[in-house]
Amino acid sequence: DTEVTQTPKHLVMGMTNKKSLKCEQHMGHRAMYWYKQKAKKPPELMFVYSYEKLSINESVPSRFSPECPNSSLLNLHLHALQPEDSALYLCASSQMTWSTGANVLTFGAGSRLTVL
């Protein structure tokens, strides 16, 4: 299995809703990522989990709450979002090869979020 699976593909939510985005990989990768991508812009890093521990938080607002229940799963909990949070949310994973310094990411297809 060489895929990263993201669900749902599309999500529409109101500003008072609570929803979650889910990500799963079975490649044995020990690092998992959330990126946010607005239209015609590059992906922006939000969070990194290494060995199931949060290692990077790029000053993301607390209305986004990541969770890594185990080495295969990554969630992004959403609460009280704003319309400007509408974007494509990309999950990725990598098998960090520290000895070579290479960190190649495998991305999911993304979850397109619309906040009304």
Added chain:
Amino acid sequence: SQQGEEDPQALSIQEGENATMNCSYKTSINNLQWYRQNSGRGLVHLILIRSNEREKHSGRLRVTLDTSKKSSSLLITASRAADTASYFCATSFQGGSEKLVFGKGTKLTVNP
């Protein structure tokens, strides 16, 4: 900002022509990668070049890296309509290899 800058922002060519995209960055890197993104979908890794390498090939792709100029180029030879996509460089910085920062991207259109 550590972010790479791609050049050009958009490129339109005919099938069979070569496409060259450039990327510049600001700080010392461990390696530089190129990714491709079809419209509204996830990114796909194309090629990685390490800081001690100057050139790398993979199929129709050729990547160069000039660390003295902090720049890289991606050449796609004999382009096909299926190469139409956005291409991003991504850099992994010394002391921060978990963190991969993407450049602004080049939108390539290959016309049949």
